[in-house]
Amino acid sequence: MSSAPAVRTVELVKRYEGGEITALDGVSVEIARGEFFCIMGPSGSGKSTFLNLVGALDVPTSGEVFLDGRALSREPDLDRVRAREVGFIFQLHNLIPTLTSLENVEIPMLGLGVRRAERRRRAGELLESVGLGHRTGSVATKLSGGERQRVSIARALANRPGLILADEPTGDVDSRTGEQIMECIHAARRESGATLVVVTHNPDVARGADRTLHMKDGRFA
Amino acid sequence: MLVLKNLLRRRVRTALSVLGITIGIAAIVAFHAVGRGFRHTLDRLFRETGAEMLVVNRLMKDPAFSRVKKDEQDFIRGLPQVEHLSGGTFTLASPRGLRITGRMDMLLVWGRTPGDRLIQKFRKRMEGRVIENDREIMVGKMAAQGLGIGEGGELGLFGRTFRVVGVYESGIQLENAGAIVANSVVQEELNIGESVAMAFIYLRPGADAGEFRKAVEARFPHLQAIRTEEFTNYYDQLQYIDWFVWIISLVSVVVGGLGVLNTMLMSVSERTREIGTLRAVGWSRGRVLRLILSEGLLISAVGGLAGLGAGVGGAETLILWAPQGLSTRYSALLFGQAFGVAVLLGFLGALYPAWQASRLSPIEALKYE
Numbered sequence: 001m002s003s004a005p006a007v008r009t010v011e012l013v014k015r016y017e018g019g020e021i022t023a024l025d026g027v028s029v030e031i032a033r034g035e036f037f038c039i040m041g042p043s044g045s046g047k048s049t050f051l052n053l054v055g056a057l058d059v060p061t062s063g064e065v066f067l068d069g070r071a072l073s074r075e076p077d078l079d080r081v082r083a084r085e086v087g088f089i090f091q092l093h094n095l096i097p098t099l100t101s102l103e104n105v106e107i108p109m110l111g112l113g114v115r116r117a118e119r120r121r122r123a124g125e126l127l128e129s130v131g132l133g134h135r136t137g138s139v140a141t142k143l144s145g146g147e148r149q150r151v152s153i154a155r156a157l158a159n160r161p162g163l164i165l166a167d168e169p170t171g172d173v174d175s176r177t178g179e180q181i182m183e184c185i186h187a188a189r190r191e192s193g194a195t196l197v198v199v200t201h202n203p204d205v206a207r208g209a210d211r212t213l214h215m216k217d218g219r220f221a
Numbered sequence: 222m223l224v225l226k227n228l229l230r231r232r233v234r235t236a237l238s239v240l241g242i243t244i245g246i247a248a249i250v251a252f253h254a255v256g257r258g259f260r261h262t263l264d265r266l267f268r269e270t271g272a273e274m275l276v277v278n279r280l281m282k283d284p285a286f287s288r289v290k291k292d293e294q295d296f297i298r299g300l301p302q303v304e305h306l307s308g309g310t311f312t313l314a315s316p317r318g319l320r321i322t323g324r325m326d327m328l329l330v331w332g333r334t335p336g337d338r339l340i341q342k343f344r345k346r347m348e349g350r351v352i353e354n355d356r357e358i359m360v361g362k363m364a365a366q367g368l369g370i371g372e373g374g375e376l377g378l379f380g381r382t383f384r385v386v387g388v389y390e391s392g393i394q395l396e397n398a399g400a401i402v403a404n405s406v407v408q409e410e411l412n413i414g415e416s417v418a419m420a421f422i423y424l425r426p427g428a429d430a431g432e433f434r435k436a437v438e439a440r441f442p443h444l445q446a447i448r449t450e451e452f453t454n455y456y457d458q459l460q461y462i463d464w465f466v467w468i469i470s471l472v473s474v475v476v477g478g479l480g481v482l483n484t485m486l487m488s489v490s491e492r493t494r495e496i497g498t499l500r501a502v503g504w505s506r507g508r509v510l511r512l513i514l515s516e517g518l519l520i521s522a523v524g525g526l527a528g529l530g531a532g533v534g535g536a537e538t539l540i541l542w543a544p545q546g547l548s549t550r551y552s553a554l555l556f557g558q559a560f561g562v563a564v565l566l567g568f569l570g571a572l573y574p575a576w577q578a579s580r581l582s583p584i585e586a587l588k589y590e
Contacts, residue, residue: 052584055501057501057583057584057587058582058583058584077505079500079503079504079505079506080503080505081503082500082501082502082503083502083503083504084503086503088501088502090498090501090587094494094495094497094498094501094587095498096223096495096498097230098226098227098229098230099222099223099226103222103223106222107498107499107502107504108502108503110504110508111499111502111503111504111505111508112503155502158502159503
């Protein structure tokens with residue numbers, strides 16, 4: 001394992017619409033391995049854009065993202081980076097509605113060609129760990145909002161990533177369910193030792209973070 | 222897992238796409254089976270005569286209009302390679318009283334020389350005897366049933382009355398559903414003198430067919446001497462039938478392919494966010510492409526298999542309503558080709574939607590409402 005930080009960004013800039021809109025304006029930050037790093041800020045401040053660039057979902061206009069010391073701009077296959085190294089938890093969980101909980105958790109493993117028996121076993125264990133061992137056969141549309149988000153946490157952990165990125169993970173549920181979801185995420189982080197980057201409006205979600213930075217107008221305040 | 226579930230989430234739409242393919246493939250199978258059946262029947266018809274060669278008129282590519290005149294027949298008979306020449310004529314007639322449910326009220330009437338070897342083969346499976354003069358007729362079993370007549374009865378045809386001297390059974394539907402009279406009857410009816418439509422040539426043992434051909438065609442350039450088994454190549458109308466069959470098949474197939482294209486385009490559009498999720502969790506463009514292509518291929522494979530069954534059913538129904546004498550013929554090659562077309566359709570129909578899906582940027586797809 002390298003001694004490089006889990007995430008390092010250097011002068012990260014993201015502009016849209018031919019440069020008229022600047023979403024990120026030269027963000028440089030280091031996030032240590034295993035850190036719980038929280039980003040807060042108003043809507044449109046650039047939080048989600050930052051998360052998308054760090055998670056290799058999007059590419060910066062300029063600047064660089066390093067994951068474990070490796071520059072993403074030099075990675076030949078960003079799909080593989082996403083599949084192996086990053087686990088996403090979205091605000092709207094984004095489960096495949098026709099699939100069961102178990103099958104949804106298997107999806108990232110399909111991307112890496114994991115064999116069926118191994119996929120099933122690992123997905124079952126992950127669902128057990130988020131308290132959904134009894135709902136493995138339920139299709140996503142039959143689950144409550146909190147359950148769906150817990151399935152998406154299990155899905156984010158499917159390929160044992162070193163980095164978990166959560167974008168408003170409690171944004172779509174009530175406060176009590178939100179607490180349960182954050183407990184679930186923290187338990188998963190403790191178990192895996194992964195670095196956790198969470199974007200949120202909610203101060204409760206940021207509680208317990210190793211570091212919380214506020215973002216405004218595309219920069220950390 | 223995903224392929225089947227994605228297709229089942231819009232069952233009616235998927236079923237309609239499958240139906241489109243089914244109809245296209247059924248059309249291919251049914252029309253080709255009937256076309257090939259017709260070709261096969263003609264092949265057998267001429268092979269079973271036992272003649273090695275046929276002489277037809279080169280200028281008339283349809284045997285109905287082919288004429289080989291009396292002097293031409295005499296010349297051919299005199300060639301050293303020829304052991305025997307049998308003249309053959311035929312026409313369609315509407316005998317009084319012919320009623321065969323669901324079929325055309327027509328009777329295929331073959332003209333043969335009484336006592337000639339061309340009609341001897343019928344002796345094996347017949348009640349009564351073969352014709353001996355131009356007042357007699359022998360009738361195929363199917364035609365006899367349709368006419369409600371039997372050996373010893375009478376049949377009104379061409380404005381005269383024939384005595385039914387025999388009812389024969391043939392494995393060839395064109396014969397079974399027809400009747401045989403003396404050549405002179407058909408010649409008189411068609412007003413063709415002593416011409417025949419074609420001459421069946423029995424060569425002497427060891428005779429050179431090539432020499433025979435040269436001799437006939439050198440003397441009469443408008444005549445063509447062909448091997449019996451080459452008849453279906455000479456008969457140009459069969460080529461038209463083949464073209465017709467292919468054009469109908471092609472139209473059906475294009476419609477089926479457009480169905481798959483439409484279904485997959487809609488499906489991809491509805492699932493934009495999901496495709497974004499797949500890309501976000503690490504699915505490559507290639508994997509997304511394969512997912513959509515697999516869905517199209519599954520639709521076409523199911524439609525193709527159903528089409529093979531429907532095609533057989535369709536062909537058998539088609540010949541029930543077609544003129545008598547038609548039959549169907551299937552082969553593993555036909556089924557293989559038809560199924561291959563189905564799979565190709567599924568592939569082509571899903572290719573553009575799959576490409577479109579694979580081009581989606583994960584971030585844009587996830588934002589899609």
